[in-house]
Ligand SMILES: Nc1ncnc2c1ncn2[C@@H]1O[C@H](COP(=O)(O)OP(=O)(O)OP(=O)(O)O)[C@@H](O)[C@H]1O
């Protein structure tokens with residue numbers, strides 16, 4: 059009755075970068091899938107390929123090998139641009155993702171076919187006061203600005219949000235508010251998310267499934283609770299142990 063739809067899929071995603079004459083394998087033939095309404099967590103140490111994966115998914119850069127599918131239809135970066143997009147990236151640096159000279163209202167009105175009524179509706183949904191639309195990015199708090207960037211993504215009517223460390227610059231209370239908002243949007247709008255984070259506590263709270271990356275390959279994946287409470291892979295165990303050591 060309620061069969062899950064695979065909204066996004068990647069097959070053999072491979073990316074090498076050249077650095078000082080050496081080739082760095084950022085992604086080594088990665089397979090992944092995202093179901094509609096699912097929150098997929100991506101974890102792994104710095105340099106493991108998390109941001110590269112998001113760049114491949116949103117078409118900012120092209121993989122050397124492999125294919126990406128949106129609802130079973132293969133797509134490329136160019137394709138995303140043309141269709142107006144089924145996904146949006148939300149960045150860690152929310153301030154930097156807006157034009158500093160423009161008010162929020164001006165920035166949001168740049169979205170194609172958007173109306174002021176829609177903006178006001180979404181602003182309410184992300185828990186912001188309409189007065190904030192008159193402000194420029196630097197006149198907002200980090201959490202308010204991050205919510206504006208989520209609002210911008212929603213105004214583009216996307217089905218999928220790609221979040222790269224979006225809460226790491228926020229204080230704990232604001233982090234919790236953003237997480238609550240994402241969970242509400244998933245429940246009410248059926249939004250699907252790929253959520254990259256170093257914060258394993260946050261990932262275990264938010265994500266249905268998690269994929270652990272190391273040197274551009276997936277070393278372990280599965281239901282979040284199982285991966286976090288019964289990790290099979292030595293590297294996953296190490297990541298979890300490090301969290302405990304740091305917070306002890
Ligand atoms: N434009 C680039 N040129 C050269 N090497 C790159 C480039 N972008 C990424 N890399 C390399 O690819 C690897 C994966 O980088 P990536 O940014 O995906 O890591 P990450 O998991 O997001 O790390 P972090 O947690 O620090 O954000 C790293 O070794 C990185 O140095």
Ligand SMILES: [Mg+2]
Nearest residue numbers: 108109110222
């Ligand atoms: Mg990164």
